[in-house]
Amino acid sequence: MNESSCPATKTAAKAHALPLFSLLPKRLSSLVSLCASVLLLSSCGGGGGDGGGGGTPGLISGGNNTWQAGVYKPSDNFKNYCEKPRVGASKITGIPFPDRKGNATQEKNFLRSWSYETYLWFEDLPDVNPDNSDTPQNYFRRLVSDKKTPSGSYKDNFHFYEPTESEEAWSAGITYGYGLHLKINWEVPRTIQVVYADSNSPAANNNVKRGAKIIAVDGLNISTMNANALFDALYPPQINAVHEFEIQDAGTNNTRKVILESASLPTEAVSIAKAIDHNGSKVGYIQFNTFIPDAQDQWVTAINSLKNAGVTDLVVDMRYNGGGYISIAAQVGYMIAGANTNNKVFYQNVANSKMPKEDPWGFVDVGLYGLNKSLNLPTLNLQRVYVLATEGTCSASELVINSLRGIGVSVYLIGDTTCGKPYGFLPEPNCGTTYYTIQFKAVNAKGYGEYSDGFIPSTTDNGMDRVKGCSVADNLTYQLGDSNEPLLAAALQLRATGICPTASTRGQQKVSVDVEQGELMLPPTRRLMIQDR
Incomplete structure (x- = not known):
């Protein structure tokens, strides 16, 4: 290794199930469930729930916690105190869960203190009372800078979270799905095209190749399908999900139907x-x-x-x-x-x-x-x-x-x-959710x-x-x-x-309109620069 050597790296296996997706280059929101929903950050650092950042400073009781505006207890005081503690061990890493019985306010207190300790722009953070009705995940959505760069884009476009099991699966090189990688054009009529298919995947084994268009799923035209149902069919969060796809291969006018069954696939780097x-x-x-x-x-x-x-x-x-x-x-x-x-x-x-x-x-x-x-x-x-x-x-x-x-x-x-x-992260798991807040610039x-x-x-x-x-x-x-x-x-x-x-x-090269306008469907959780620990 060169003299300027790399720090110690993570040894625990980690990684991914591809349950949720965003479209590049939109501003990302948190991931809110295992269904395929996408939220754009329209209000960071205010609104929603009780005791928002604009409330009157004071001392508020929160179960075994207290909150005082501008006062941050060490995050370790609250880490792994969970409203719904897990029992057993991770099926990906085999490491026992560290969860202890706590409450949602403790989970939010952890996020508040940890963000203030490590966030790159901690001085921009709103101080939101954690003793409110927000879930920990929705509370985390608020803990982000809403400042903009000179070009008009947000300083922080990459604030998100995901289930810890998904983070562990991705790092371990595990993907759930058909091996499809897609672009989508949301304009009517909606189009979805394959950018590539992983080798030896259900998609590849059915001769689904780059350039193919997905016309319908389970008999429903993609332009009329509910977005959540469409995402769930395209990227099922589990194995053995079976869906029928009507596709039009590149360079053809006819369509064909293929049955794809999701599987646990090795990630093809x-x-x-x-x-x-x-x-x-x-x-x-x-x-x-x-x-x-x-x-x-x-x-x-x-x-x-x-x-x-x-x-x-x-x-x-x-x-x-x-x-x-x-x-x-x-x-x-x-x-x-x-x-x-x-x-x-x-x-x-x-x-x-x-x-x-x-x-x-x-x-x-x-x-x-x-x-x-x-x-x-x-x-x-x-x-x-x-x-x-x-x-x-x-x-x-x-x-x-x-x-x-x-x-x-x-x-x-x-x-x-x-x-x-x-910008980069040191992913922080707590109570079954892994949080990503920007902590450094490279x-x-x-x-x-x-x-x-x-x-x-x-x-x-x-x-x-x-x-x-x-x-x-x-x-x-x-x-x-x-x-x-x-x-x-x-x-x-x-x-x-x-x-x-x-x-x-x-x-002279054939370029269709939907290719130029289509956006890459990429999990926000995989737009990463992770510093190994």
Whole structure:
């Protein structure tokens, strides 16, 4: 491992069931149940429930708790005191539940104190009386800054929670569903299209491919279906859910019906890794979907394969990668750039004024998980990399871009502006719910980390938010990894000629209106940059 080494990482297995979804790039709300509902944050820090932030300061009784405006007891005083304590142990990790009998006010007192202790913008937090009628989850929704950036967007677009079991399942690489990844256009007539399907999934086994449109579910047209019922059918929160889908495959006018049964699936972090012959040399291509612990071994396999193939350049397709663990990002950076990362800073954690300053993280050159734990990682030792991106490229994905640029590795960005999330979390489980509040900002070795409006493909690189590359629309007509797929084709052309495809060239490629307007259906819980503990 490099001298600027990574902090100790989580050893407990964790992770995900995909029960709830948001649409990028809307402002996220909390997740409120296992049904597929989406709430946009329309009022943060006020309104609803008793004793809101605008109440008269005073001393209020709350069971075994007291509240006084501006006075915060240590969060440890309230942690794991639960209104409905769980019994037994997690079926994902096997760790016994720490819950003790308490009440909802204690749960809210915990959230109030913990947020004030750790939130990056704690000075913006409303002080809401926890002895009110809110559920702990709805109370947590209030504990967020409502300030806006100069561009007019909220400072905090990423405040949410999820069932702890879902968080544990995701980190453990478990997904419930059909292996479908989708885009949706809500305009009438509503359209839903497949962006890709996981290998060996129920969807793939029924030949459902990128570009297919979902026309109806269980005999009901998607345009007339209730949104909750539609989400529940598309992403069931359990296995063995059976639904009939009427689909129209890309390039056809006819529809067909398929029966899909949800299953517990291994998360496919790396879907494709291959060498492409281009202009007399070999270019590596990796479709990379999520930064979970299992991604480490999948990247090791991919890099070894590409090294054996003799690739001299690399295209990393992160157009649908919402992020994940910083430790995996630090490994990915090393496996791309190798010796160029020696003794270099991967990122610096900038927390609030109450938190002690941490040492910088270095790039990670040894395995931290799985089959390659404690083994040296392979690397391509590249001084440049081509990244395919969309608004679905978020968080830890953006961290890789920023960190490599911070040490002088040339990054070329092809596609669209990324989601804009330089912020991270230390997920906090309490009483069966895991809460995510922004606790730090990540800056690179050059001190840059203000990309809250995303990285933008540009004709020049300003070392900040504008990254040299090509602006190209995502096009579902072509399969991922196809050299003719517009983003990949643009990367290959830029590499060979230094010139992006022209507008007329792009105009020759078939792009449907609903592809351009569709938004990636991505769980808000998976737009993450998690600092491993």
